[in-house]
Amino acid sequence: MNTAKASEKIKEKFANAITGWEEKNPKRVYFQIPPASLRELTRYAVNELGLRFIIASGTDTRRTIEILYHFADDNSGAVITARIVLPDKKNLKIDSIGDIFVGAMWIEREIHELLGVAFTGNDDLRHLLLNDDWPKNNFPLRHDNDR
Amino acid sequence: MTDNNKCFIPIGPYHPLQEEPEFFRLHVEGEMVTGIDIELGYNHRGIEKLSEAKHFDQGIFLVERICGICSTSHPFAFVNAVEDLAGIEIPERAKYIRSVVGELERIHSHLLWLGLAGHFMGYNTIWMWSWKYREPILDIFEKISGNRQHYAMMKIGGVRRDIEPGDIPWIEKSLGVLNKGLDMLRGAIMDDPVIQARTKGVGVLTTEDVRNYCAVGPLARASGLSIDTRRDAPYAAYGMVDWKVQTYEGGDIFAKAVVRILEMQESIKIIDQCLARLKTEKGPFAISVKEIPAGEGIGRHEAPRGECFHYVKSDKTNRPVRHKVRAPSYMNVATNKKAVVGYHISDALLVLAAVDPCYCCTERVAVVDDETSKTIYSGHDLIKLSQNRTKDIRKRLLGK
Numbered sequence: 215m216n217t218a219k220a221s222e223k224i225k226e227k228f229a230n231a232i233t234g235w236e237e238k239n240p241k242r243v244y245f246q247i248p249p250a251s252l253r254e255l256t257r258y259a260v261n262e263l264g265l266r267f268i269i270a271s272g273t274d275t276r277r278t279i280e281i282l283y284h285f286a287d288d289n290s291g292a293v294i295t296a297r298i299v300l301p302d303k304k305n306l307k308i309d310s311i312g313d314i315f316v317g318a319m320w321i322e323r324e325i326h327e328l329l330g331v332a333f334t335g336n337d338d339l340r341h342l343l344l345n346d347d348w349p350k351n352n353f354p355l356r357h358d359n360d361r
Numbered sequence: 362m363t364d365n366n367k368c369f370i371p372i373g374p375y376h377p378l379q380e381e382p383e384f385f386r387l388h389v390e391g392e393m394v395t396g397i398d399i400e401l402g403y404n405h406r407g408i409e410k411l412s413e414a415k416h417f418d419q420g421i422f423l424v425e426r427i428c429g430i431c432s433t434s435h436p437f438a439f440v441n442a443v444e445d446l447a448g449i450e451i452p453e454r455a456k457y458i459r460s461v462v463g464e465l466e467r468i469h470s471h472l473l474w475l476g477l478a479g480h481f482m483g484y485n486t487i488w489m490w491s492w493k494y495r496e497p498i499l500d501i502f503e504k505i506s507g508n509r510q511h512y513a514m515m516k517i518g519g520v521r522r523d524i525e526p527g528d529i530p531w532i533e534k535s536l537g538v539l540n541k542g543l544d545m546l547r548g549a550i551m552d553d554p555v556i557q558a559r560t561k562g563v564g565v566l567t568t569e570d571v572r573n574y575c576a577v578g579p580l581a582r583a584s585g586l587s588i589d590t591r592r593d594a595p596y597a598a599y600g601m602v603d604w605k606v607q608t609y610e611g612g613d614i615f616a617k618a619v620v621r622i623l624e625m626q627e628s629i630k631i632i633d634q635c636l637a638r639l640k641t642e643k644g645p646f647a648i649s650v651k652e653i654p655a656g657e658g659i660g661r662h663e664a665p666r667g668e669c670f671h672y673v674k675s676d677k678t679n680r681p682v683r684h685k686v687r688a689p690s691y692m693n694v695a696t697n698k699k700a701v702v703g704y705h706i707s708d709a710l711l712v713l714a715a716v717d718p719c720y721c722c723t724e725r726v727a728v729v730d731d732e733t734s735k736t737i738y739s740g741h742d743l744i745k746l747s748q749n750r751t752k753d754i755r756k757r758l759l760g761k
Binding site for chain 2: 238239241242244266267268269271273282284286288289290291292293295315316317318319320321341342343344345354355
């Protein structure tokens with residue numbers, strides 16, 4: 215399976231859900247999907263296409279939080295990134311993918327403590343990096359914390 | 362102690378022996394480990410947040426400080442990310458120099474691991490040998506960069522220093538001596554019946570486990586999974602030289618050691634070829650980069666411990682608006698939840714160390730009786746326990 219194919223397959227299967235598609239170069243693909251499609255996409259990418267989950271990264275765009283899920287296609291060397299923009303900054307919630315593969319559990323805890331996103335279905339959202347006595351509702355990577 | 366049979370052994374978290382501090386709480390029943398809790402965060406320095414306040418050139422020095430052992434891995438991945446963002450193609454000479462630095466680092470990191478693994482098993486000769494052969498690598502770094510650690514070689518658009526053609530014969534000679542040493546180490550470790558008895562079938566990770574935990578690097582390759590960023594997504598000079606990804610079956614400590622030993626010899630092959638090209642390859646070793654455009658970039662580098670991942674987002678200012686760092690150990694440490702359970706306490710140290718995240722905590726191991734608050738084993742005692750187990754096996758196998 216070559217690179218183009220893995221991303222093309224995703225593009226085809228999620229044609230109705232994908233709202234933005236950017237092929238920065240042959241090895242880097244970014245696309246946007248709604249939060250509701252995350253679990254289906256992850257299952258398809260990891261179980262069907264054999265992609266490897268690298269990590270997720272959350273960003274405060276000021277208007278809201280967006281989470282990027284980076285998957286590696288080790289057959290072709292491509293990184294395929296799904297961008298999920300959370301609709302409401304006051305109510306940051308997304309489904310957990312930790313039950314699909316364990317490798318996502320820690321990063322969900324990390325994004326939870328650093329950006330304040332709740333992962334529905336992940337029961338273990340204790341602090342991973344920050345102290346247990348870190349002040350509540352203070353999220354270090356959020357810009358609205360800046361004094 | 363929580364009930365009559367269960368006991369917890371805290372490992373860590375302060376005063377690291379090696380790298381970052383972590384905290385492991387082993388659940389044990391008698392001598393057997395039945396569960397493990399892992400806690401991170403003792404060394405959280407907020408590098409991602411700090412990076413937002415540094416301009417791109419400062420960012421390289423910042424990420425170089427993430428890890429003292431593989432100090433070029435993060436700068437390597439970071440410059441790859443920024444160059445991906447800006448669409449920069451670096452000069453050929455810089456590609457070869459980057460690969461030389463990356464591979465020298467792999468050799469010294471693996472030798473460091475091998476030495477400590479030997480020490481934990483009670484094979485102090487392996488420890489001394491490994492560290493003896495690690496020394497010339499640090500000398501090479503000193504010659505190339507002026508520093509034995511934190512070489513500061515990476516730069517957006519190339520490297521900061523050239524490798525002088527006059528130094529190359531000396532470097533090649535040092536590597537030749539090292540290669541003979543590695544042959545000897547390989548034989549000494551792979552053919553030793555006691556080491557085999559001690560490490561085979563211990564701390565096993567199946568291919569399925571590796572996929573489930575998204576583990577990377579030698580850990581994945583020791584479970585038969587052939588993934589290596591250098592081959593899968595070639596960068597620097599890795600696509601321009603001849604080498605092979607080393608894998609092994611079994612997923613136990615023995616497999617992890619073998620993969621690392623074989624990888625070091627592949628690294629020497631890569632370095633030799635790069636040095637040969639550097640003798641003839643003329644041209645600059647860096648290009649000038651004035652501006653980083655708005656956009657996103659992803660950089661990866663196969664660090665000694667596995668794939669190191671950096672994501673950088675720029676808004677056309679001279680600082681990143683977001684910089685995500687994922688070190689390989691982030692994925693690999695979690696596999697201990699699988700690898701330690703079901704084995705002896707005396708094996709736990711070795712299994713935790715086999716991941717090569719850090720032996721850090723092991724110096725601070727203490728077994729404390731909860732009811733009486735009396736220390737049963739100290740960290741030193743546990744290393745002794747591990748070494749005695751090797752002695753017992755040696756007696757059983759060799760009668761001495």
